[in-house]
Amino acid sequence: MSEASKPGNFITQIIDKDTEAGKHGGKVHTRFPPEPNGYLHIGHAKSICLNFGIAERYQGQCNLRFDDTNPEKESVEYIESIKRDVEWLGFEWADEPKYASDYFDQLFAFACDLIKSGKAYVCELNAEQMREYRGTLKEPGKDSPYRDRSPEDNLALFMEMRDGKYADGEKVLRAKIDMASPNINMRDPIIYRIRHVRHHQTGDKWCVYPMYDFTHCLSDALENITHSICTLEFQDHRPLYDWTLDTLETFHPQQIEFARLNLNYTVTSKRKLKQLVDENHVEAWDDPRMPTISGMRRRGFTPTSIRNFCERIGVTKSDSVVDFGMLEHAIREDLDANANRAMAVLNPIKVTLTNYPEDKEEIFSVSNHPKNDEAGKREVPFSRNLFIDAADFEEVPPRKWKRLSLGTAVRLRGGYVITCDEAIKDEEGNVVELLCSYDENTLGVNPEGYKPKGVIHWVSANHAVDATVRLYDRLFNEEAPDAKHEDKTFLDFINPESMTVTTNAKLEASLAKAEPGVGFQFEREGYFCRDLKETGMVFNRTVTLRDSWVKIEAKG
The missing domain is CATH 3.40.50.620 (HUPs)
Incomplete structure (x- = not known):
């Protein structure tokens, strides 16, 4: 427009x-x-x-x-x-x-x-x-x-x-x-x-x-x-x-x-932002948790999302506070329409397909975007050894569980249906490997006789890209951190979980060529981009798929 x-x-x-x-x-x-x-x-x-x-x-x-x-x-x-x-x-x-x-x-x-x-x-x-x-x-x-x-x-x-x-x-x-x-x-x-x-x-x-x-x-x-x-x-x-x-x-x-513009869960005073930097509460002015434009760019925000956000909040003569969720909605909306999809396992657990040949590998053609055919397809390698996210397996599943558990079947995104036969544990009782079987007749079709309860993402262990993933969240856990609070300053409201780092993430092979700053949707995980400053495979979470703060505030 x-x-x-x-x-x-x-x-x-x-x-x-x-x-x-x-x-x-x-x-x-x-x-x-x-x-x-x-x-x-x-x-x-x-x-x-x-x-x-x-x-x-x-x-x-x-x-x-x-x-x-x-x-x-x-x-x-x-x-x-x-x-x-x-x-x-x-x-x-x-x-x-x-x-x-x-x-x-x-x-x-x-x-x-x-x-x-x-x-x-x-x-x-x-x-x-x-x-x-x-x-x-x-x-x-x-x-x-x-x-x-x-x-x-x-x-x-x-x-x-x-x-x-x-x-x-x-x-x-x-x-x-x-x-x-x-x-x-x-x-x-x-x-x-x-x-x-x-x-x-x-x-x-x-x-x-x-x-x-x-x-x-x-x-x-x-x-x-x-x-x-x-x-x-x-x-x-x-x-x-x-x-x-x-x-x-x-x-x-x-x-x-x-x-x-006044945004909740945020401070925009240059003096206070400089204090955050000078006192090492954040990495620098462009720390992805900072409300600076350079920080937002590094986190994966797009110019379109920021411009759309500024247009939607409008221009008025009276002061008001804009909900941070509006900014998050703007970037979700833009990335949902434009970011290619990819698979990434942030908390990996090994899966071995016991009936899949050890020396066999396949290449699946997977859509880059479910709503945009023009985005094309990418090649995703498949092998006997896989990684899935630990959160996608429960030995004793809760009610209405739609992921993997002993004796149940799920479909691998873009691939086969597999059934979990055995869970191998370490000395402390933690599940470290799942022995599963695959049905070779289920590639692209629903199997006869049984119906998988859900679809999970995965990465071929033989082709996985090792990466560090930073899960960023709001820098402050108080709606008005720079308001007057008795015996407290805005620094007392820094969110201790504003950044969580996982160094053992496994990404699909195509992400090895990801350009810094280009957004992807890691299926079922959120929107991410490769960091603009780091030379290695470091990815930043731009925003979750949904507003997790709605649940947090409801509990509070």
Whole structure:
């Protein structure tokens, strides 16, 4: 479905009115402006889909711009990861990636213009004094004792700040607006601060850096952005956005706020995600349990599934929490339709077909997808020695058991019907091998005289591919892990079973050629893909076949 044919929302309604009125000559120019201080997460995916999707809907453009005003927390690693994520989701930005640091000279000139017009001043209050003078939500702030310096003195001090004369935090540049404003963001906000730190794009050229609120609106203006779309937490910042652009008499984009994506059983704070990485609670930013786009990609999520998910949750003005199950449904739906099937035994138990010739092997032709003939077929080898999953055998079967037990028959997927004749146990009483017989007349047909109760998957032991399989689950076992909990932090809700590793899995031979990141349905096990980073045969479970959490929560 093209973007133009998709249902609209309150943002597209605003843009429709603008284009009908001929505003901006009917052009639509958006931007996606991440701060390069961490990897993108599922919440950013919604913003990416919205900003790039709107540009596509109106045959406009969308810029990728890095709002890189805080070099202490930023890195080239984060920049490169963001580029990869946007491209992987299937979007293209206009021209080359842009950086707020590209505009540092112009931003500095804008700040000087504010000083010259008496709309900004250099302040020497320290951080504690600044908080005290700022006031509260119920009480107005107080004017800084430095607020009435002359424009000439302020300009001279600002130049000295730029030239490195002062230490970090010794002075700041503040906009002169209204210390009694009911909106705290308008109480003479800081627009420049001193930071003697090397910038990843500009090197050591600057030791003063503009604040985000000052930078963002002017970067929008310099790029002729028509609609500056951001999340609801910036709604209270819009008056400052407008004041800055109006005061400097620049091109004025329209800021529009929408509700951010809140997903249960998840944290999306970059600070908290970084904490998970730095404290080794996860492997890295792209750990398949992380809600980062790179982590989801490594786990086996597809761009289509994420885009479909973002479309379904919609764009609204009110905050809400989306159930994690909706995201899992999106990937199940996509993989069910598009992932080839394969057989994998995760907890193997040996099966010997005692009446099958020892030197005989066969090749079965098995459908890659039961609902899609165009997916073709694959060749699956068969031999006397097999592996089945230990969960598919019960010596004393429960009621309505439809798998293998002593004296009963089952069909091997795509193969023969077999009957279990004997279970061999070790010294501790564990079943280690099943002696079975096969019926050579049952390949592709139902046997006469008896009917197998079920179908199980299997792998030829002579051709099996040894693999490590990681069974991933939700990283947190609490619905709202980052909410306020008495005497607990979000780290206390890390799910101890978020990753289970089995190193003895046996896969069918065709999976030896599996491409990293390509999804498969391991029959009756779930959806899996070969890991993007590991060089060996390591497969990650993307998602189970069904939502196992429904049962877990019901028990709870």
